[in-house]
Amino acid sequence: MKNSLQREVPVGFKPFVSPTAFQKKPRIMIPEKNTNHQIVFFESLEAMFKEMGISDGMTLSFHHHLRNGDEVLNQTAKVVEKMGLKNLHFAPSSIFPNNACLSSLIKNKNITSITTNYLNGDVAKTISQGYLENLLIMETHGGRARSIEAGELAIDFAILATPAVDCMGNGTGSLGKNACGALGYAIPDLKFSKKVILVTDTVVDKIDNPEFPHSYVDAVVVLPSIGEQKGIVSGTTKITTDPVGLKIARDAAKLLHELGMIKTGFSMQTGAGGTSLAVADFVKKQMLAQNIVGSFASGGITAYYVQMLKLGLFEKLYDVQCFDLEAVTSYRDNDHHFAMSSSEYGNPMEPNPIVNNLDFVILGATEIDLDFNVNVTTDSNNWLIGGSGGHSDTAHGAKVTIITTNLIKSRMPIIKERVTTCTTPGEDVDVLVTERGIAINPKRQDLLAQLRNSRLNIKPIDELLTLCYQITSKPQVVVHDKKIIGVVKYRDGTIIDSLYQVKK
Amino acid sequence: MKIGVAGTLESSDVMITVREADALKITIESIVFAYFSEQIHNTILSTLREMNITNVHVLCQDKGALDYVIKARLKTAIERMKQHA
Amino acid sequence: MRRSLLFIPGNNPAMLQNADVFESDGLILDLEDAVHINEKDSARMLVSHYLESKQTHSLEMIVRINGLDTPYFQKDLQAVVCQQLDTIMLPKAKVKDVLDLSKMLDEIEQTKQISKEIKIIPIIELAQSVLEVNELARFPRVNGILLGAEDLSTDLEIERTKPGLEIIYPRFCVIYACKAQKIDAIDTPFTDTKDEQGLSKDCETAKMFGMNAKTAIHPNQVSIINDVFSPSEKNIAWAKRVIEAKKKAEASGLAVFSLDGKMIDKPIIDRAINILKKAEKFQLL
Numbered sequence: 001m002k003n004s005l006q007r008e009v010p011v012g013f014k015p016f017v018s019p020t021a022f023q024k025k026p027r028i029m030i031p032e033k034n035t036n037h038q039i040v041f042f043e044s045l046e047a048m049f050k051e052m053g054i055s056d057g058m059t060l061s062f063h064h065h066l067r068n069g070d071e072v073l074n075q076t077a078k079v080v081e082k083m084g085l086k087n088l089h090f091a092p093s094s095i096f097p098n099n100a101c102l103s104s105l106i107k108n109k110n111i112t113s114i115t116t117n118y119l120n121g122d123v124a125k126t127i128s129q130g131y132l133e134n135l136l137i138m139e140t141h142g143g144r145a146r147s148i149e150a151g152e153l154a155i156d157f158a159i160l161a162t163p164a165v166d167c168m169g170n171g172t173g174s175l176g177k178n179a180c181g182a183l184g185y186a187i188p189d190l191k192f193s194k195k196v197i198l199v200t201d202t203v204v205d206k207i208d209n210p211e212f213p214h215s216y217v218d219a220v221v222v223l224p225s226i227g228e229q230k231g232i233v234s235g236t237t238k239i240t241t242d243p244v245g246l247k248i249a250r251d252a253a254k255l256l257h258e259l260g261m262i263k264t265g266f267s268m269q270t271g272a273g274g275t276s277l278a279v280a281d282f283v284k285k286q287m288l289a290q291n292i293v294g295s296f297a298s299g300g301i302t303a304y305y306v307q308m309l310k311l312g313l314f315e316k317l318y319d320v321q322c323f324d325l326e327a328v329t330s331y332r333d334n335d336h337h338f339a340m341s342s343s344e345y346g347n348p349m350e351p352n353p354i355v356n357n358l359d360f361v362i363l364g365a366t367e368i369d370l371d372f373n374v375n376v377t378t379d380s381n382n383w384l385i386g387g388s389g390g391h392s393d394t395a396h397g398a399k400v401t402i403i404t405t406n407l408i409k410s411r412m413p414i415i416k417e418r419v420t421t422c423t424t425p426g427e428d429v430d431v432l433v434t435e436r437g438i439a440i441n442p443k444r445q446d447l448l449a450q451l452r453n454s455r456l457n458i459k460p461i462d463e464l465l466t467l468c469y470q471i472t473s474k475p476q477v478v479v480h481d482k483k484i485i486g487v488v489k490y491r492d493g494t495i496i497d498s499l500y501q502v503k504k
Numbered sequence: 505m506k507i508g509v510a511g512t513l514e515s516s517d518v519m520i521t522v523r524e525a526d527a528l529k530i531t532i533e534s535i536v537f538a539y540f541s542e543q544i545h546n547t548i549l550s551t552l553r554e555m556n557i558t559n560v561h562v563l564c565q566d567k568g569a570l571d572y573v574i575k576a577r578l579k580t581a582i583e584r585m586k587q588h589a
Numbered sequence: 590m591r592r593s594l595l596f597i598p599g600n601n602p603a604m605l606q607n608a609d610v611f612e613s614d615g616l617i618l619d620l621e622d623a624v625h626i627n628e629k630d631s632a633r634m635l636v637s638h639y640l641e642s643k644q645t646h647s648l649e650m651i652v653r654i655n656g657l658d659t660p661y662f663q664k665d666l667q668a669v670v671c672q673q674l675d676t677i678m679l680p681k682a683k684v685k686d687v688l689d690l691s692k693m694l695d696e697i698e699q700t701k702q703i704s705k706e707i708k709i710i711p712i713i714e715l716a717q718s719v720l721e722v723n724e725l726a727r728f729p730r731v732n733g734i735l736l737g738a739e740d741l742s743t744d745l746e747i748e749r750t751k752p753g754l755e756i757i758y759p760r761f762c763v764i765y766a767c768k769a770q771k772i773d774a775i776d777t778p779f780t781d782t783k784d785e786q787g788l789s790k791d792c793e794t795a796k797m798f799g800m801n802a803k804t805a806i807h808p809n810q811v812s813i814i815n816d817v818f819s820p821s822e823k824n825i826a827w828a829k830r831v832i833e834a835k836k837k838a839e840a841s842g843l844a845v846f847s848l849d850g851k852m853i854d855k856p857i858i859d860r861a862i863n864i865l866k867k868a869e870k871f872q873l874l
Contacts, residue, residue: 516603517603579634
């Protein structure tokens with residue numbers, strides 16, 4: 001079956017209709033969890049598994065707040081392997097290169113289903129090659145919250161890495177030797193899973209204002225270490241030094257200036273990539289020069305935004321995830337640095353998710369097509385290299401959505417006639433900024449009118465594509481494998497595209 | 505045996521190795537093989553034709569080089585091969 | 590009429606590919622210092638093919654060949670002189686070198702049937718060149734002169750500094766020689782690519798002395814150089830008003846008129862015209 005974007009939808013799934021279709025749907029919520037028994041403490045995951053009765057076929061969920069330094073997912077995988085459990089559904093909110101050990105569990109059918117919002121590294125390769133028994137399900141950050149609260153992603157055990165726990169079973173991300181700050185992605189799991197297990201390496205006396213109140217918790221596992229705090233930081237959370245990226249960022253900032261978007265009380269979010277952060281840096285310079293104070297910045301928070309908060313350039317930060325250790329410290333100490341759950345962040349069924357209040361968002365793309373559909377899930381050869389994360393959520397909510405990317409990467413044009421995989425629908429994408437020109441979605445006649453007299457290099461997107469071909473020559477048409485190995489779920493649970501096995 | 509090498513394995517470059525041989529053979533390894541193998545092949549063929557060269561083995565290790573880069577590196581490799589003692 | 594010229598190593602395909610996006614007025618494709626001896630052949634072939642890959646280039650295409658005291662310059666010229674080339678930049682240029690180069694270009698232009706006259710930018714990198722700069726500026730093909738202070742400091746056996754007190758004299762020599770011939774005085778590069786404030790200051794100093802342009806050795810330097818050496822918004826607005834007032838005065842049969850309480854006569858009108866000419870060239874209107 002084909003959906004409204006002419007993309008394949010496997011049997012048994014609902015097809016994507018439009019980014020606003022969710023507005024007509026009722027919000028479904030299963031009852032919130034309440035634990036009214038004494039919380040049990042365990043000294044090993046294996047002991048917890050046996051006592052709590054984790055068995056074949058169950059759904060286990062995890063968050064990814066320790067990012068590439070997480071050990072809880074890996075340790076759990078090792079226990080599953082040791083106990084020989086089979087046909088499990090793993091639902092980590094993201095999978096990173098350091099989770100490579102999952103590959104063997106996938107190949108040996110310990111894990112036969114995976115639901116996640118983002119994945120790269122060895123596990124992504126394994127799934128791209130078709131080893132996962134059932135279809136991979138990719139959600140957005142906001143969509144996963146919706147799925148969980150609606151009971152669609154039914155979690156048997158939420159196994160939540162928790163930097164610090166107290167004797168009552170309250171948990172927090174602010175304290176502990178591996179403090180990770182915000183725990184936004186874990187909140188839906190906390191509230192709506194059948195059983196909630198906190199996994200920690202630090203027990204403290206008393207936690208005030210826990211992100212994980214004990215009333216949701218069934219058990220705590222205390223390990224020597226839940227991971228490596230340093231692993232939170234990754235290469236992509238630094239401003240780019242590539243001159244082409246900087247030129248793109250400079251032009252994006254000029255565009256924002258010409259659209260009058262940098263004004264008192266404005267709000268913004270940038271993706272974690274180097275070019276997006278460079279845009280934030282140019283915006284910061286404009287704000288300082290003109291004494292402008294914004295209302296909030298949101299998203300995954302980095303040291304750059306913490307600095308802007310300290311300089312008084314924003315009134316608030318809304319943080320769903322800390323990307324570095326400065327953000328972790330600020331989250332703990334600064335009253336204006338707020339937590340937001342993934343639901344408050346981008347769940348389309350929330351009355352007023354943060355994304356709906358964004359004036360603009362700067363995002364990346366691996367591909368964009370002539371309809372402005374964006375791919376951030378696969379590369380042009382169908383290899384899984386990422387996932388929406390908050391891409392589709394912010395693109396829909398923000399007043400202006402700007403994609404910043406090189407036009408050509410290693411001879412490959414970023415613009416395609418049709419994206420290999422559709423992650424975010426073109427209807428929600430407004431501007432493309434590249435080093436050789438800026439394209440505005442024709443649906444935004446208002447932006448085109450405002451930029452009528454601009455000195456920026458604004459061209460129709462098909463002209464940019466022609467320009468690409470003049471430089472690279474036209475790429476051959478490649479016929480991809482037709483075997484579907486997964487689906488891309490839009491925020492409302494409908495399928496916006498399918499994922500295909502890579503060619504052998 | 506006469507050999508000429510030109511170019512590098514850096515991004516957007518191509519390393520071309522040419523070797524005197526009895527017949528023409530072109531081997532292409534490219535990070536964008538699926539999309540540009542034909543174009544790369546044609547560029548190499550037409551450049552060899554231009555230079556009137558037929559009896560070479562050409563090894564093309566491509567990192568996303570544009571046509572004019574492939575042509576330039578190939579020509580340099582051939583010149584170096586000719587001068588090879 | 591230039592503001593910024595960006596150096597690009599001639600043997601680097603990745604940099605060549607993106608060289609034109611940085612909005613410099615010209616590119617200097619370097620076959621000299623940026624290319625290892627063993628790669629001179631590779632570089633000139635690559636630059637030659639880069640030039641010929643497009644019908645026209647929107648930026649000035651300059652090639653810095655190897656000096657006439659090297660074994661490479663002949664092959665450099667044979668490879669890069671083509672219809673798409675605008676200018677040859679000549680290192681360690683002395684009068685005799687520019688004379689010889691002009692003759693060589695005469696020959697090659699005819700042999701290759703090139704319909705334009707390829708220009709020369711001599712680089713002042715030797716004490717002798719400083720002394721000869723007036724003569725260098727008079728050559729018909731020379732439409733700009735670049736000060737190469739790094740190599741010049743070596744020739745002078747002095748230390749090169751950011752404040753640049755030691756190069757005030759050669760800077761002025763280049764400026765006067767160029768202004769007398771109404772050609773571009775191009776300033777020496779600022780070598781600390783991480784110091785944006787330092788670059789800005791150096792540009793302001795050079796501009797104040799009379800330089801029209803500066804070379805960039807890193808793409809990130811281009812926008813700062815363009816900003817300093819472009820007529821400012823304020824100056825453009827003023828120039829427009831001067832021309833407006835001039836038109837009104839002419840309509841009333843007046844040759845001299847005043848604006849903002851100041852008398853406006855020919856030198857000031859000429860300055861305004863010059864500003865608007867530059868503004869148009871750099872698409873600032």
